Amino acid sequence: MSTVAVELRHFGHDDLPAIRQTLLDVHADAYADAMDDEFTQRFPWFVDHWGSRPGFACVIGYDDGEPVGFAYGAPAVPGREWWREHLPEPPADPSTFAVSELMVRPAWRKTGISARLHTALLAHRSEALAVLLVDPDHPKVQALYETWGYRKVGHRQPFPDSPNFAVMLRDLHR
Numbered sequence: 001m002s003t004v005a006v007e008l009r010h011f012g013h014d015d016l017p018a019i020r021q022t023l024l025d026v027h028a029d030a031y032a033d034a035m036d037d038e039f040t041q042r043f044p045w046f047v048d049h050w051g052s053r054p055g056f057a058c059v060i061g062y063d064d065g066e067p068v069g070f071a072y073g074a075p076a077v078p079g080r081e082w083w084r085e086h087l088p089e090p091p092a093d094p095s096t097f098a099v100s101e102l103m104v105r106p107a108w109r110k111t112g113i114s115a116r117l118h119t120a121l122l123a124h125r126s127e128a129l130a131v132l133l134v135d136p137d138h139p140k141v142q143a144l145y146e147t148w149g150y151r152k153v154g155h156r157q158p159f160p161d162s163p164n165f166a167v168m169l170r171d172l173h174r
C-alpha cells in the first residue's frame, strides 16, 4: 500500500446515487468502533442531506480500485456559516466552503491520504474560507487540522445527541 497508488476521483451532486453505498461502506469501516453511537448511526441521513445540495463536492480515494477514504462538503449557506456567531466581525469576503466529512479506513491511515483528500477537495475553490467541525474529545484530530491551517473559533452542537464540536476555520487563499 502506498499513497502514490491511491487515485483520487472527484464527484458532485449528480453522482450521489452512484457513490452513496461507497460512502456508507467506508464510513462503516472508519467508524467501526463507534457504530453503537446513535449519532454515528445517522450517517446515511447526513450523506443524503449533504448530497442533495447542488454544490455538493466529494473526493474519494481508491487503492487499486478499492475505496479507502473520502472528503466531502458544500458551499455554506450565506448567513448560516458555522463560524458566524463566533467572529466579532464577519470577514470582508465571507464566502465559505463547509467541509462536512473526512475519513480514512484504518488500514490506510498514517499514509498521508487524509491530507491529499482534503487538499483535493479544496483545490480550485472560489470561496475565501473553509470551515469544519471536529469533536474536541479527539484532540489529535484537531491538532492535525491545525497543521492544515485551521484555527478554532468556537463550539457548535448542531444536534442534541451530537458532540459539542469545535468550529475550525481557515483562509483558503492565503
Ligand SMILES: CC(C)(COP(=O)(O)OP(=O)(O)OC[C@H]1O[C@@H](n2cnc3c(N)ncnc32)[C@H](O)[C@@H]1OP(=O)(O)O)[C@@H](O)C(=O)NCCC(=O)NCCS
Pocket (backbone or CB within 6 Å): 030, 031, 102, 103, 104, 105, 108, 109, 110, 111, 112, 113, 114, 115, 133, 134, 135, 137, 138, 139, 140, 141, 144
Ligand atoms: C481523521 C483521519 C481522517 C486522519 O487520518 P490520518 O491523517 O491518517 O491520521 P491518523 O489516523 O493517524 O490520526 C491522527 C491522530 O488522531 C487520532 N485519531 C484519529 N481519529 C480519531 C478518533 N476518531 N478518535 C480519537 N482519536 C483519533 C489518531 O489516533 C492519531 O493519533 P496518533 O498519532 O497518536 O496515533 C482518520 O484518523 C479518520 O478517518 N478517523 C476516523 C474518522 C474521524 O474521526 N474523522 C474526523 C471527524 S472530525
